[in-house]
Amino acid sequence: MSSIPTPDADLPSTLGRVVEHELVVKRSRFLAHLAPVRTQDEADDVVARVRKRHWDARHHCVAVVLGTHADTRRSTDDGEPSGTAGVPMLEVLRHRRTTDVVAVVTRWFGGVLLGAGGLVRAYSGAVAAALDDADRGGLVLDRRRLVEVALDVPHADAGRVEHLLRDWATHHDAVVEDTLYAATARLRLLVPPAALDSLGADVGAVGAGTLRPEIGAQRVVDVRRSRTP
Structure with missing residues (x-):
């Protein structure tokens, strides 16, 4: 890729891969495991793997957000007092505008009761800290609506x-994809809709009118979030 487009304001972000973060609160361990998923079945598989891996833990609380606009949300408290785990975790994902992700926070009880407020802070804090780690590690993917453009060029x-x-x-927040080679070289880009006219004019100038971009479908694309130096 040759550039990193800025995100569309109405589209939430997602994760590029799994991230984990552990908190210890009054001897209780809270391990947040966040994974990118596309379906509820994928989310269920992640939860099952976490449960199997950490079979000795008392609780595995879950929050799931799915959909291009984060319109599908589910959560479970897994035995914690109602509203102290899954919903606070879900609220962190909602507030941080994250979708297509499952968050599982596994708790090993340390022998000290935390109270409802303490549980809310611990479960939500574990998810927030994992998202912070993902952002610092370049694992957050922003989303853009980009248009597929192809250009056939002699080899x-x-x-x-x-x-x-x-x-x-x-200079135009576009993304260059891999070139396909056949009878001609097919150059491919993903271009912001507002830049299509500029592309046509600039390509026309480069090819003296012989090169014509082929405009394709618009699609939502995940792109790695740019880092401020």
């Missing part, structure tokens, strides 16, 4: 045009 010109497209993409 002899492919290197030169691809170099120009990568430079163009850097």
